[in-house]
Amino acid sequence: MRVLFKNVRTSETSEPITLHAEDGRWTSVAFSEREADTVVDLEGGFVLPGFVDCHCHVLPMGLDLQAVDLSGCWTREEVLRTIADAAASHEDGWLLAVQYDQTRFPEGSHLTIAELDPVTKGIPTILRHSSGHAAVVNSAVLQIAGIEAETEDPPGGEIVRDPNGRPLGPLLENAMGLAYRAAPKPTVARMRDAILAAQRRLRSLGITCANDMATGSRGLEAELAAYRMAAEERVCRTRLTILWERVFGEGGEQPSLETPPEWLRVYGIKLFADGAIGAGTAAMTEEYVTGGRGMLIYEPEELAEKVRTADSAGYRVAIHSIGDRSTATVLDAIEQTPRPSRHRVEHVMVLDANLIERIQRLGIAVTLQPEFLLRFGHAYKRQLGAERAARLKPLRTLRQAGIPVGLSSDLPIVPGDPWDGIRTAAARPEGFDQEENLTLEEAVEGYTRGAALANGDEDQGVLGAGCWADFQVYDKDPIQHPDAKLVGTFVAASAGED
Numbered sequence: 001m002r003v004l005f006k007n008v009r010t011s012e013t014s015e016p017i018t019l020h021a022e023d024g025r026w027t028s029v030a031f032s033e034r035e036a037d038t039v040v041d042l043e044g045g046f047v048l049p050g051f052v053d054c055h056c057h058v059l060p061m062g063l064d065l066q067a068v069d070l071s072g073c074w075t076r077e078e079v080l081r082t083i084a085d086a087a088a089s090h091e092d093g094w095l096l097a098v099q100y101d102q103t104r105f106p107e108g109s110h111l112t113i114a115e116l117d118p119v120t121k122g123i124p125t126i127l128r129h130s131s132g133h134a135a136v137v138n139s140a141v142l143q144i145a146g147i148e149a150e151t152e153d154p155p156g157g158e159i160v161r162d163p164n165g166r167p168l169g170p171l172l173e174n175a176m177g178l179a180y181r182a183a184p185k186p187t188v189a190r191m192r193d194a195i196l197a198a199q200r201r202l203r204s205l206g207i208t209c210a211n212d213m214a215t216g217s218r219g220l221e222a223e224l225a226a227y228r229m230a231a232e233e234r235v236c237r238t239r240l241t242i243l244w245e246r247v248f249g250e251g252g253e254q255p256s257l258e259t260p261p262e263w264l265r266v267y268g269i270k271l272f273a274d275g276a277i278g279a280g281t282a283a284m285t286e287e288y289v290t291g292g293r294g295m296l297i298y299e300p301e302e303l304a305e306k307v308r309t310a311d312s313a314g315y316r317v318a319i320h321s322i323g324d325r326s327t328a329t330v331l332d333a334i335e336q337t338p339r340p341s342r343h344r345v346e347h348v349m350v351l352d353a354n355l356i357e358r359i360q361r362l363g364i365a366v367t368l369q370p371e372f373l374l375r376f377g378h379a380y381k382r383q384l385g386a387e388r389a390a391r392l393k394p395l396r397t398l399r400q401a402g403i404p405v406g407l408s409s410d411l412p413i414v415p416g417d418p419w420d421g422i423r424t425a426a427a428r429p430e431g432f433d434q435e436e437n438l439t440l441e442e443a444v445e446g447y448t449r450g451a452a453l454a455n456g457d458e459d460q461g462v463l464g465a466g467c468w469a470d471f472q473v474y475d476k477d478p479i480q481h482p483d484a485k486l487v488g489t490f491v492a493a494s495a496g497e498d
C-alpha cells in the first residue's frame with residue numbers, strides 16, 4: 001500500500017513538497033502519482049509529526065468526558081439546572097459530574113443535600129470539585145456509603161456537617177474516598193466507550209500516541225480488555241504503564257495483549273516515589289514554606305527492591321518523583337539495575353546540578369509537564385517561595401545536559417492541549433526563570449520526537465523514513481502563527497489494514 005501526499009508544507013522548505021508512505025511508514029524511496037495506490041492532496045496544509053503525550057491518563061480522561069460537565073456553570077442555580085437535566089435523562093448507575101466550583105458562585109458557599117436532593121430524585125450523585133480536592137454528594141450517596149452523624153472524619157479529610165453533626169453533602173480531601181469507594185466500578189463496555197472518547201479527544205488535539213500512566217486502578221484484567229476493544233477502532237496509538245501492585249502485588253497478574261503492538265502495547269510498570277508540591281507531599285531536601293519536607297512513599301531499600309523486581313521480569317519502570325529528595329532515592333534504585341537507561345522518571349520538578357549530572361550519567365529519560373506552571377504556578381510559589389519556585393522544571397538545563405526529555409500533559413489533571421504545554425515551555429509564566437525557556441521548535445520536538453523516544457517508540461515523532469506516517473495538518477505554520485488551526489490528524493494504518 002503506497003500513499004502519496006502532495007502539496008505539503010513543512011518548516012524544512014519554502015516550497016510545497018511531496019511525502020511518500022508505504023505500508024503506513026514514511027519512505028525515502030519516491031514514487032510517482034501513477035505508482036501510488038492513493039494520492040492525498042493536502043492543499044498546501046502545514047504538516048507536523050503527530051504529537052505524542054508520553055504521560056497522561058487515558059481511561060480517567062474518558063470517564064471525565066462521560067461525566068456531566070459543570071465548567072460552564074457560574075451560579076448554584078445553573079449547576080442545579082444542569083444536574084436536574086442530566087438526572088431526567090439518566091439511565092442507570094450513579095450520576096457523576098466534574099468541574100464543580102463553588103468559588104465561582106456569588107455567595108461562594110458549597111451546595112448541600114437540601115438543594116441537591118430535590119433535583120437528583122434519589123439517583124446517587126457526586127459533583128467533583130475542579131481542584132479534585134473536594135466533592136458534594138446527595139443523600140442517596142451518604143446513605144449507600146454509610147456516612148452519618150456518627151461517622152468520624154477520616155485522617156486528612158472532613159465531612160462537612162450541620163451544628164448537630166449531620167452530614168451536609170460536601171466531603172473534603174480524604175473524606176471524598178468514602179463516597180467514591182462506594183460507587184460501582186464501571187463495566188468493561190463503559191470503560192471501552194470512555195477510552196474511545198478520550199482517544200477521539202486526544203486525536204482532536206493532534207495527538208497520535210498516548211501513554212496511560214497508571215493502568216489497572218479499576219482492575220487490570222477489565223482495563224486491559226477495555227483497551228483491547230478500543231484499539232480495534234484504531235483511533236490513537238496507546239501505551240500502557242501498569243501500576244506495580246497490579247502485576248507484582250498480591251493477586252497480581254502478568255498482562256497479556258494480543259493487539260498489534262503499534263496500536264497497543266505495555267510500555268512498563270509505574271511506581272510512585274512521592275506526592276505533589278501543592279499538597280506538600282513531594283519529598284524535598286529543604287522545608288516547605290508551610291513546614292515539613294514531604295514524604296517518601298517507600299523506604300529507599302523498598303523502592304529499590306520494587307524496581308529490581310520489575311526490571312528482572314523484563315519491564316521498563318517509570319517512577320513518579322517530584323521532589324529532589326525523592327529523585328535522589330529514585331536514581332539510587334535505578335542505578336542498581338543492569339541497564340539504568342531503560343527506565344524513566346516522571347515529573348522531576350525539583351532538580352539541582354548534582355541530580356542533573358546523575359540523570360545524564362545514567363542515560364535516563366525524564367518526562368515533564370510544562371502546562372503545570374500555567375495551571376498550578378500560584379500553588380508552587382505559595383509552597384516553595386518565589387526563589388525555589390522560579391527554578392522548577394529546568395528544561396533548558398536538562399536539554400543542554402543532553403538528557404532525553406519527553407513533554408506531556410498529565411491529562412485529565414490539566415486541559416492538556418499540547419500547544420498550551422509548548423507555549424508555556426517556550427515562555428515560562430511570570431516568576432519562573434526565563435533562562436530555562438526552550439525555543440518553540442525545541443518544545444515541539446519535546447512533544448513529538450522527545451516524547452516518542454521516552455515511550456521507547458523509535459519509529460515515531462518525525463516525518464522521516466521508517467517512521468509511522470502519523471501527522472497533523474494545520475492551515476498555516478503553527479510555530480509562527482498561534483492562531484493556526486488544526487485541520488486534521490492522521491494515524492497511519494499498518495500493512496494489511498485499510
Ligand SMILES: [Zn+2]
Pocket residue numbers: 055056057213410
Ligand atoms: Zn500522571
